[in-house]
Amino acid sequence: MSARGAQGSDDAAAGEGRGPHGVRRLASGFAHAEESPGLLLWQVTNRWQAAQRAALKPYELTHVQFVLLASLSWLQAEGPVTQKRLADHASTDPMMTSQVLRTLESRGLVERMPHPHDGRARALAVTAEGRALADQAVAVVEACDAAFFAALGDGVGAFARAMRVLKGAAQGY
Protein backbone atom coordinates (compact mmCIF):
# COMPACT_ATOMS: atom_id res chain seq x y z
CA MET A 1 0.00 0.00 0.00
CA SER A 2 0.96 3.55 -0.64
CA ALA A 3 1.97 5.89 2.11
CA ARG A 4 2.47 3.44 4.91
CA GLY A 5 5.72 5.02 5.91
CA ALA A 6 4.49 8.54 6.17
CA GLN A 7 1.36 7.60 8.02
CA GLY A 8 3.17 5.24 10.32
CA SER A 9 5.58 7.86 11.47
CA ASP A 10 3.14 10.45 12.65
CA ASP A 11 0.64 7.91 13.96
CA ALA A 12 3.07 5.91 15.99
CA ALA A 13 4.81 8.93 17.39
CA ALA A 14 1.63 10.60 18.50
CA GLY A 15 -0.41 7.62 19.61
CA GLU A 16 1.99 5.48 21.50
CA GLY A 17 1.79 4.78 25.20
CA ARG A 18 -0.39 7.55 26.34
CA GLY A 19 -1.62 5.81 29.45
CA PRO A 20 -2.54 2.47 30.95
CA HIS A 21 -5.84 2.18 29.21
CA GLY A 22 -5.61 4.35 26.17
CA VAL A 23 -6.29 7.75 27.62
CA ARG A 24 -6.75 9.95 24.64
CA ARG A 25 -7.01 13.64 24.39
CA LEU A 26 -9.62 16.02 23.30
CA ALA A 27 -7.64 19.11 22.50
CA SER A 28 -9.15 22.54 22.24
CA GLY A 29 -9.89 22.20 18.59
CA PHE A 30 -9.67 18.63 17.43
CA ALA A 31 -9.89 15.09 18.59
CA HIS A 32 -7.11 12.62 18.53
CA ALA A 33 -9.25 9.82 17.20
CA GLU A 34 -6.21 7.66 16.65
CA GLU A 35 -6.15 4.04 17.72
CA SER A 36 -8.74 3.47 20.37
CA PRO A 37 -9.58 -0.15 21.18
CA GLY A 38 -12.96 0.25 19.55
CA LEU A 39 -11.55 1.69 16.37
CA LEU A 40 -9.05 -1.13 16.17
CA LEU A 41 -11.81 -3.64 16.79
CA TRP A 42 -13.80 -2.22 13.92
CA GLN A 43 -10.88 -2.07 11.51
CA VAL A 44 -9.70 -5.58 12.31
CA THR A 45 -13.19 -6.97 11.90
CA ASN A 46 -13.47 -5.34 8.50
CA ARG A 47 -10.25 -7.05 7.49
CA TRP A 48 -11.47 -10.33 8.86
CA GLN A 49 -14.71 -10.05 6.93
CA ALA A 50 -12.76 -9.32 3.77
CA ALA A 51 -10.70 -12.46 4.36
CA GLN A 52 -13.86 -14.51 4.91
CA ARG A 53 -15.43 -13.06 1.81
CA ALA A 54 -12.43 -14.04 -0.25
CA ALA A 55 -12.35 -17.54 1.23
CA LEU A 56 -16.06 -18.11 0.61
CA LYS A 57 -16.15 -16.61 -2.85
CA PRO A 58 -15.64 -19.94 -4.66
CA TYR A 59 -18.78 -21.25 -2.95
CA GLU A 60 -20.84 -18.18 -3.76
CA LEU A 61 -21.61 -17.77 -0.10
CA THR A 62 -21.40 -14.63 1.97
CA HIS A 63 -20.15 -14.78 5.51
CA VAL A 64 -23.60 -14.49 7.02
CA GLN A 65 -25.05 -17.06 4.66
CA PHE A 66 -22.31 -19.42 5.70
CA VAL A 67 -22.83 -18.80 9.40
CA LEU A 68 -26.54 -19.42 9.19
CA LEU A 69 -26.12 -22.48 7.04
CA ALA A 70 -23.48 -23.99 9.30
CA SER A 71 -25.33 -23.05 12.47
CA LEU A 72 -28.48 -24.61 11.15
CA SER A 73 -26.61 -27.79 10.27
CA TRP A 74 -25.38 -27.88 13.81
CA LEU A 75 -28.70 -27.09 15.48
CA GLN A 76 -31.11 -29.20 13.54
CA ALA A 77 -29.96 -32.44 15.15
CA GLU A 78 -31.99 -31.44 18.19
CA GLY A 79 -35.36 -31.06 16.55
CA PRO A 80 -37.20 -28.44 14.53
CA VAL A 81 -35.36 -25.13 14.40
CA THR A 82 -37.23 -21.86 14.14
CA GLN A 83 -35.76 -18.72 12.64
CA LYS A 84 -35.70 -17.10 16.03
CA ARG A 85 -33.75 -19.94 17.54
CA LEU A 86 -31.24 -19.80 14.73
CA ALA A 87 -30.93 -16.03 15.01
CA ASP A 88 -30.41 -16.29 18.76
CA HIS A 89 -27.74 -18.92 18.36
CA ALA A 90 -25.85 -17.02 15.69
CA SER A 91 -26.41 -13.59 17.28
CA THR A 92 -27.88 -12.32 14.03
CA ASP A 93 -30.69 -9.88 13.54
CA PRO A 94 -34.03 -11.69 13.10
CA MET A 95 -34.97 -9.53 10.16
CA MET A 96 -31.74 -10.25 8.36
CA THR A 97 -31.97 -13.90 9.28
CA SER A 98 -35.35 -14.09 7.60
CA GLN A 99 -34.03 -12.43 4.50
CA VAL A 100 -30.86 -14.49 4.20
CA LEU A 101 -32.76 -17.72 4.79
CA ARG A 102 -35.06 -16.91 1.92
CA THR A 103 -32.01 -16.38 -0.26
CA LEU A 104 -30.63 -19.74 0.84
CA GLU A 105 -34.02 -21.31 0.20
CA SER A 106 -34.14 -19.92 -3.31
CA ARG A 107 -30.80 -21.58 -3.93
CA GLY A 108 -32.08 -24.89 -2.63
CA LEU A 109 -29.72 -24.99 0.35
CA VAL A 110 -32.34 -24.88 3.08
CA GLU A 111 -36.05 -25.61 3.43
CA ARG A 112 -38.55 -23.50 5.31
CA MET A 113 -41.51 -25.66 6.17
CA PRO A 114 -44.43 -24.83 8.42
CA HIS A 115 -43.70 -25.56 12.03
CA PRO A 116 -45.51 -28.64 13.37
CA HIS A 117 -46.60 -27.10 16.67
CA ASP A 118 -46.53 -23.35 16.08
CA GLY A 119 -48.50 -21.79 13.28
CA ARG A 120 -46.45 -18.61 13.36
CA ALA A 121 -43.07 -20.24 13.06
CA ARG A 122 -41.08 -22.00 10.39
CA ALA A 123 -39.28 -25.31 10.72
CA LEU A 124 -35.92 -24.96 9.06
CA ALA A 125 -33.93 -27.76 7.52
CA VAL A 126 -30.72 -27.96 5.53
CA THR A 127 -31.02 -29.80 2.25
CA ALA A 128 -28.51 -32.43 1.18
CA GLU A 129 -26.97 -29.92 -1.17
CA GLY A 130 -26.76 -27.32 1.56
CA ARG A 131 -25.10 -29.76 3.88
CA ALA A 132 -22.54 -30.73 1.30
CA LEU A 133 -21.75 -27.11 0.58
CA ALA A 134 -21.49 -26.29 4.28
CA ASP A 135 -19.09 -29.14 4.83
CA GLN A 136 -16.76 -27.85 2.15
CA ALA A 137 -17.08 -24.24 3.25
CA VAL A 138 -16.38 -25.03 6.88
CA ALA A 139 -12.96 -26.34 5.96
CA VAL A 140 -11.85 -23.26 4.10
CA VAL A 141 -13.38 -20.92 6.65
CA GLU A 142 -11.52 -22.59 9.46
CA ALA A 143 -8.30 -22.46 7.50
CA CYS A 144 -8.91 -18.79 6.80
CA ASP A 145 -9.60 -18.16 10.46
CA ALA A 146 -6.47 -20.00 11.54
CA ALA A 147 -4.36 -18.00 9.13
CA PHE A 148 -5.89 -14.74 10.27
CA PHE A 149 -5.22 -15.35 13.95
CA ALA A 150 -1.88 -17.07 13.45
CA ALA A 151 -0.11 -13.79 14.14
CA LEU A 152 -1.28 -13.99 17.74
CA GLY A 153 0.46 -17.29 18.35
CA ASP A 154 -0.37 -18.62 21.78
CA GLY A 155 -2.14 -15.38 22.54
CA VAL A 156 -5.22 -16.49 20.66
CA GLY A 157 -6.56 -18.20 23.76
CA ALA A 158 -6.36 -15.04 25.79
CA PHE A 159 -7.84 -13.14 22.89
CA ALA A 160 -10.83 -15.43 22.66
CA ARG A 161 -11.32 -15.18 26.39
CA ALA A 162 -11.33 -11.39 26.21
CA MET A 163 -13.86 -11.58 23.39
CA ARG A 164 -16.16 -13.74 25.46
CA VAL A 165 -15.91 -11.28 28.32
CA LEU A 166 -16.84 -8.40 26.03
CA LYS A 167 -19.66 -10.34 24.45
CA GLY A 168 -21.06 -11.22 27.84
CA ALA A 169 -20.74 -7.66 29.09
CA ALA A 170 -22.43 -6.27 26.00
CA GLN A 171 -25.28 -8.70 26.39
CA GLY A 172 -27.03 -6.33 28.70
CA TYR A 173 -27.84 -3.85 26.03
Next chain:
Amino acid sequence: MSARGAQGSDDAAAGEGRGPHGVRRLASGFAHAEESPGLLLWQVTNRWQAAQRAALKPYELTHVQFVLLASLSWLQAEGPVTQKRLADHASTDPMMTSQVLRTLESRGLVERMPHPHDGRARALAVTAEGRALADQAVAVVEACDAAFFAALGDGVGAFARAMRVLKGAAQGY
Protein backbone atom coordinates in the same frame (compact mmCIF):
# COMPACT_ATOMS: atom_id res chain seq x y z
CA MET B 1 -7.17 -29.06 9.49
CA SER B 2 -6.04 -31.64 11.98
CA ALA B 3 -8.42 -34.52 11.78
CA ARG B 4 -9.84 -35.13 15.17
CA GLY B 5 -12.26 -37.48 16.71
CA ALA B 6 -15.91 -36.77 17.02
CA GLN B 7 -16.44 -33.88 19.28
CA GLY B 8 -18.93 -32.41 21.49
CA SER B 9 -22.42 -33.03 22.55
CA ASP B 10 -23.27 -29.52 23.46
CA ASP B 11 -22.22 -25.98 22.86
CA ALA B 12 -20.54 -24.83 25.99
CA ALA B 13 -18.95 -28.13 26.89
CA ALA B 14 -17.55 -28.78 23.46
CA GLY B 15 -16.24 -25.35 22.65
CA GLU B 16 -13.89 -24.96 25.52
CA GLY B 17 -10.12 -24.90 25.07
CA ARG B 18 -9.49 -27.45 22.43
CA GLY B 19 -5.96 -26.44 21.49
CA PRO B 20 -3.59 -23.53 21.11
CA HIS B 21 -5.40 -22.00 18.23
CA GLY B 22 -8.95 -23.18 18.30
CA VAL B 23 -8.90 -26.42 16.40
CA ARG B 24 -12.47 -27.23 15.67
CA ARG B 25 -14.04 -30.14 13.96
CA LEU B 26 -15.99 -30.82 10.88
CA ALA B 27 -17.90 -33.93 11.73
CA SER B 28 -19.41 -36.22 9.19
CA GLY B 29 -22.62 -34.32 8.95
CA PHE B 30 -22.41 -30.92 10.51
CA ALA B 31 -20.09 -28.17 11.48
CA HIS B 32 -19.46 -27.05 14.97
CA ALA B 33 -19.60 -23.38 14.16
CA GLU B 34 -19.56 -22.52 17.80
CA GLU B 35 -17.34 -19.81 19.16
CA SER B 36 -14.37 -19.39 16.89
CA PRO B 37 -12.25 -16.30 17.46
CA GLY B 38 -13.46 -14.84 14.20
CA LEU B 39 -17.11 -15.37 15.02
CA LEU B 40 -16.60 -13.77 18.40
CA LEU B 41 -14.80 -10.88 16.80
CA TRP B 42 -17.70 -10.30 14.47
CA GLN B 43 -20.36 -10.55 17.15
CA VAL B 44 -18.53 -8.29 19.56
CA THR B 45 -17.97 -5.69 16.87
CA ASN B 46 -21.65 -5.69 16.04
CA ARG B 47 -22.38 -4.98 19.68
CA TRP B 48 -19.78 -2.27 19.78
CA GLN B 49 -21.25 -0.63 16.71
CA ALA B 50 -24.68 -0.76 18.28
CA ALA B 51 -23.28 0.98 21.37
CA GLN B 52 -21.64 3.64 19.22
CA ARG B 53 -24.81 4.15 17.25
CA ALA B 54 -26.75 4.71 20.43
CA ALA B 55 -24.14 7.10 21.80
CA LEU B 56 -24.03 9.13 18.59
CA LYS B 57 -27.76 9.20 17.99
CA PRO B 58 -28.31 12.56 19.75
CA TYR B 59 -25.85 14.14 17.31
CA GLU B 60 -27.43 12.55 14.25
CA LEU B 61 -24.09 11.07 13.32
CA THR B 62 -23.33 7.53 12.31
CA HIS B 63 -20.18 5.87 13.47
CA VAL B 64 -18.43 6.25 10.13
CA GLN B 65 -19.50 9.85 9.80
CA PHE B 66 -18.04 10.52 13.21
CA VAL B 67 -14.77 8.75 12.43
CA LEU B 68 -14.26 10.68 9.23
CA LEU B 69 -15.21 13.97 10.80
CA ALA B 70 -12.92 13.46 13.78
CA SER B 71 -10.08 12.10 11.65
CA LEU B 72 -10.33 15.05 9.35
CA SER B 73 -10.25 17.44 12.28
CA TRP B 74 -7.09 15.71 13.38
CA LEU B 75 -5.41 15.59 10.00
CA GLN B 76 -6.16 18.97 8.57
CA ALA B 77 -3.67 20.73 10.82
CA GLU B 78 -0.95 19.46 8.49
CA GLY B 79 -2.17 20.99 5.27
CA PRO B 80 -4.74 20.12 2.63
CA VAL B 81 -6.26 16.67 3.13
CA THR B 82 -7.43 14.62 0.17
CA GLN B 83 -10.13 12.01 0.37
CA LYS B 84 -7.58 9.31 -0.23
CA ARG B 85 -5.40 10.47 2.63
CA LEU B 86 -8.39 10.54 4.93
CA ALA B 87 -9.51 7.10 3.79
CA ASP B 88 -6.02 5.70 4.34
CA HIS B 89 -5.80 7.17 7.78
CA ALA B 90 -9.20 5.91 8.86
CA SER B 91 -8.90 2.57 7.04
CA THR B 92 -12.15 3.23 5.27
CA ASP B 93 -13.13 2.32 1.76
CA PRO B 94 -12.45 5.22 -0.66
CA MET B 95 -15.82 4.82 -2.30
CA MET B 96 -17.66 4.99 0.97
CA THR B 97 -15.47 7.83 2.14
CA SER B 98 -16.52 9.83 -0.90
CA GLN B 99 -20.16 9.12 -0.26
CA VAL B 100 -20.09 9.89 3.46
CA LEU B 101 -18.14 13.09 2.90
CA ARG B 102 -20.79 14.32 0.51
CA THR B 103 -23.38 13.62 3.17
CA LEU B 104 -21.35 15.58 5.69
CA GLU B 105 -20.93 18.35 3.15
CA SER B 106 -24.67 18.54 2.58
CA ARG B 107 -25.07 19.01 6.31
CA GLY B 108 -22.52 21.80 6.36
CA LEU B 109 -20.04 19.93 8.51
CA VAL B 110 -17.21 19.72 5.99
CA GLU B 111 -16.16 21.52 2.83
CA ARG B 112 -14.83 19.87 -0.32
CA MET B 113 -12.90 22.44 -2.26
CA PRO B 114 -10.72 21.91 -5.32
CA HIS B 115 -7.21 20.90 -4.42
CA PRO B 116 -4.66 23.65 -4.94
CA HIS B 117 -2.02 21.47 -6.59
CA ASP B 118 -3.92 18.46 -7.93
CA GLY B 119 -6.82 18.87 -10.31
CA ARG B 120 -8.13 15.37 -9.61
CA ALA B 121 -8.25 15.71 -5.87
CA ARG B 122 -10.35 17.54 -3.31
CA ALA B 123 -9.09 19.60 -0.41
CA LEU B 124 -11.19 18.75 2.63
CA ALA B 125 -11.86 21.04 5.54
CA VAL B 126 -14.04 20.83 8.61
CA THR B 127 -16.38 23.76 9.09
CA ALA B 128 -16.76 25.54 12.41
CA GLU B 129 -20.04 23.75 12.93
CA GLY B 130 -18.45 20.41 12.11
CA ARG B 131 -15.64 21.03 14.52
CA ALA B 132 -18.03 21.95 17.30
CA LEU B 133 -20.09 18.84 16.69
CA ALA B 134 -16.99 16.64 16.58
CA ASP B 135 -15.78 18.03 19.86
CA GLN B 136 -19.02 17.12 21.56
CA ALA B 137 -19.25 13.74 19.91
CA VAL B 138 -15.70 12.78 20.80
CA ALA B 139 -16.51 13.04 24.47
CA VAL B 140 -19.49 10.72 24.37
CA VAL B 141 -17.77 8.29 22.02
CA GLU B 142 -14.80 7.98 24.32
CA ALA B 143 -17.08 7.48 27.28
CA CYS B 144 -18.98 4.85 25.36
CA ASP B 145 -15.74 3.14 24.43
CA ALA B 146 -14.48 3.19 27.98
CA ALA B 147 -17.71 1.66 29.23
CA PHE B 148 -17.63 -1.02 26.57
CA PHE B 149 -14.11 -2.15 27.37
CA ALA B 150 -14.38 -1.67 31.12
CA ALA B 151 -15.15 -5.36 31.50
CA LEU B 152 -11.59 -6.16 30.44
CA GLY B 153 -10.09 -4.19 33.29
CA ASP B 154 -6.32 -4.06 32.99
CA GLY B 155 -6.53 -6.47 30.11
CA VAL B 156 -7.49 -3.72 27.73
CA GLY B 157 -3.83 -2.97 27.05
CA ALA B 158 -3.10 -6.52 26.00
CA PHE B 159 -6.28 -6.50 23.98
CA ALA B 160 -5.29 -3.39 22.07
CA ARG B 161 -1.86 -4.86 21.48
CA ALA B 162 -3.38 -8.01 20.03
CA MET B 163 -5.58 -5.87 17.81
CA ARG B 164 -2.60 -3.99 16.47
CA VAL B 165 -0.86 -7.26 15.72
CA LEU B 166 -3.88 -8.52 13.80
CA LYS B 167 -4.29 -5.25 11.97
CA GLY B 168 -0.68 -5.30 10.93
CA ALA B 169 -0.82 -8.92 9.87
CA ALA B 170 -3.96 -8.33 7.83
CA GLN B 171 -2.36 -5.38 6.10
CA GLY B 172 -0.86 -7.66 3.54
CA TYR B 173 -4.13 -8.46 1.90
Next chain:
DNA sequence: TGCATTTACTATGCGCGCTTACTATCTCCC
Protein backbone atom coordinates in the same frame (compact mmCIF):
# COMPACT_ATOMS: atom_id res chain seq x y z
C1' DT C 1 -64.70 -18.28 27.11
C1' DG C 2 -63.15 -13.80 25.78
C1' DC C 3 -59.86 -10.41 25.42
C1' DA C 4 -55.07 -8.41 26.05
C1' DT C 5 -50.40 -9.35 25.63
C1' DT C 6 -46.63 -11.62 23.72
C1' DT C 7 -44.27 -13.83 20.06
C1' DA C 8 -42.63 -15.33 15.10
C1' DC C 9 -42.19 -13.53 11.03
C1' DT C 10 -42.25 -10.03 7.12
C1' DA C 11 -42.31 -5.26 4.32
C1' DT C 12 -39.89 -0.96 3.82
C1' DG C 13 -36.11 2.02 4.14
C1' DC C 14 -31.41 3.92 5.39
C1' DG C 15 -26.40 3.64 5.77
C1' DC C 16 -22.23 0.90 5.64
C1' DG C 17 -18.71 -2.08 3.04
C1' DC C 18 -17.25 -3.52 -1.09
C1' DT C 19 -17.06 -4.69 -6.31
C1' DT C 20 -16.88 -3.27 -11.03
C1' DA C 21 -16.52 0.10 -14.24
C1' DC C 22 -15.70 4.72 -15.74
C1' DT C 23 -13.73 9.78 -16.29
C1' DA C 24 -10.30 13.12 -15.52
C1' DT C 25 -5.90 14.31 -14.21
C1' DC C 26 -1.11 13.61 -13.02
C1' DT C 27 3.50 11.50 -13.70
C1' DC C 28 6.99 8.92 -15.79
C1' DC C 29 9.78 8.02 -19.50
C1' DC C 30 10.98 7.96 -24.31
Next chain:
DNA sequence: GGGAGATAGTAAGCGCGCATAGTAAATGCA
Protein backbone atom coordinates in the same frame (compact mmCIF):
# COMPACT_ATOMS: atom_id res chain seq x y z
C1' DG D 1 6.43 17.12 -26.70
C1' DG D 2 3.73 13.09 -26.36
C1' DG D 3 2.02 8.63 -25.22
C1' DA D 4 1.60 4.89 -21.29
C1' DG D 5 0.54 3.99 -17.00
C1' DA D 6 -0.74 5.32 -12.36
C1' DT D 7 -3.82 7.89 -9.38
C1' DA D 8 -8.12 10.71 -7.28
C1' DG D 9 -12.60 10.56 -7.53
C1' DT D 10 -17.47 9.09 -8.92
C1' DA D 11 -21.65 6.07 -10.67
C1' DA D 12 -24.36 1.91 -10.09
C1' DG D 13 -25.40 -2.10 -7.60
C1' DC D 14 -25.42 -6.02 -4.08
C1' DG D 15 -25.69 -7.76 0.65
C1' DC D 16 -25.34 -6.91 5.54
C1' DG D 17 -27.13 -4.59 9.96
C1' DC D 18 -30.65 -2.42 11.94
C1' DA D 19 -34.88 0.68 12.93
C1' DT D 20 -39.80 1.02 12.32
C1' DA D 21 -44.02 -0.82 11.58
C1' DG D 22 -47.32 -4.25 10.63
C1' DT D 23 -49.81 -9.19 10.39
C1' DA D 24 -51.04 -13.45 12.26
C1' DA D 25 -50.88 -16.91 15.61
C1' DA D 26 -49.91 -18.40 20.40
C1' DT D 27 -50.27 -17.54 25.36
C1' DG D 28 -51.88 -15.51 29.75
C1' DC D 29 -55.34 -14.05 32.72
C1' DA D 30 -59.77 -12.85 34.43
